[in-house]
Every structure is written in C-alpha cells, then in structure tokens.
Amino acid sequence: MVTLHGACAALCGAGILIRGPSGAGKSSLALLLAAAPDGAFVADDRVACAVRDGRITAGPHPALAGRVEVRGQGILSAADLGLAVRSEAVLHLAVDLVEAAPRLPEPPSDADILGIAVPRLVLDRGARAAGLAPLLVRAALRKLGP
Template sequence: MPSLHAACVALGDAGILIRGPSGSGKSSLAVLLAAEPDGVLVADDRVICERHADSLLARPHETLAGQVEIRGQGILSAADLGLTLRPDAVLHLVTDLVTDVPRLPEPPDDAEILGLRLPRLVLDRGVRRAGLATLLIRAALRKGKP
C-alpha cells in the first residue's frame, strides 16, 4: 500500500486528499477544513491509500495518527487543537497545492491513484492566501456529485 506525502480530511462523507510540496500549506489547509462543523481530520503528513473495488480508502500512517505538524509550532495533537478524528475516509477529491496557475486555466485533468481516477482541484498560493480554498473545495465536491 502506497504511503503518500499528503494530508487527508473529510467534509461529511467526502474524503479530500491534499497534496503539494513541503511547505505548501497542506497541514494548514487540512486543519482549517477539519475545524469546519462537518469536518474531520483523517491524516497529516503520510496518508496510506488502499483500493477497494472502485473507491480509494485513505487512512493515516500508524505512527502519525492523531498528530498534525504546524510549521513553526511542531507536532501537535489533533485533540489539543479541538479537531475530530476519523480512522479513514473514501476519497472524493484530490486537491493539489501549487505556487501559481494561469489566470484562466483549463480544467485540470483528473488525478490517478492506484489505477482510479478522481476529480482534481488545483489551488494556487494566491487563492489560498485570499481564504478561498475552503469555498472552492466545497464547490468542487458539489460539482462532482452525480
């Protein structure tokens, strides 16, 4: 089972995998989403993905379960941050954190993990700094529903 350098949260029943280079804000975005009324933290830093038929199940690496790394603060307990934990989530969306995207980009290709394709959202630094990431993730989840 592959271990991805990523974070995972769920909004309701929809799991969201957050990928990006070190220092891009994966953990910060995961904490913001997990702090939402319907949000829960699944994993930070290392996410284990398993294919189950036509879905991907994400869970934390056992040595990091229940912990979050906050830049400049160190490794903190999710419970100390007041975050609800969940042991796993079925992924519905992959969010990639990047530095820049064109002003009017083409829709991104789906993400492929373990041979399954998932809707993909690309968020640049400017969108995240403006505080729009949570709204755009919710919009992408709504759009992806049949």
C-alpha cells in the first residue's frame, strides 16, 4: 500500500484519483463530483492506494476518513456536507490538474500507479475555472465504457 497526495471521489462506483499541486483544486473537484446524485466522496489529502486483484483500490488515510479540507472553511465532515461517503473505490481514472495545457493536445498517456496503467485526464486551470471539470471527467469515464 502507498499513500498518495491527492483526493478521490467516485461516480457510479468508478473511482477517480485527482492529483495536482497544492491549491490546484483537488478537494474542490472531489466535492463537486461527490455532490452529484451518483457521486460519493472517498478521500482527501492522503489517498491510500493498494493493488487488489490486478486493480488499484483507493481509500482514505485512517486519520482523515470522511473529512475534507475546504480552503477558508477548514476541515469539514463530508457527511455534514450532505455527501455520500465510500470507504473504498476501484480506480478507473486519474485526473491531473495542471496550470496550462495545449489548446489541442494529444490524448494523455496512462498514469502509472503502483505499476498498473490507469487512464488519465489532464485538466488545465481554464477548464476548471469555466466549471467544465465535472463534465470532462464524466466524458472520460464514458469513453472507458462499462
């Protein structure tokens, strides 16, 4: 098992690992995804990842389970925010939050997490600021199929 800096949410049970530098919006995106009717909050800040049956599972660090940091608000309970909470999710997608990306980029290479390839989506600040991140995450999951 390894602990990664990031956040994790699930849509329709599919785990989404969100990575990026401090202040990039990892927690915010996880909350937006978890707030969807088919969403759930998994982890914030430290995501515990392990290989199980050839797939990556993600869950919260025990000290942070069910809690999320919201800038300017502090550490909050995901349940108090009205979010469904999952103790674990199988990762289907890694989302990397970056400052800038090319206007018409090539498809990103997969993320290597614990030696296993996980499909990857790169979102720049402009897409996040426009509120497109949840839609783009859903589109990426749809492309992966069932």
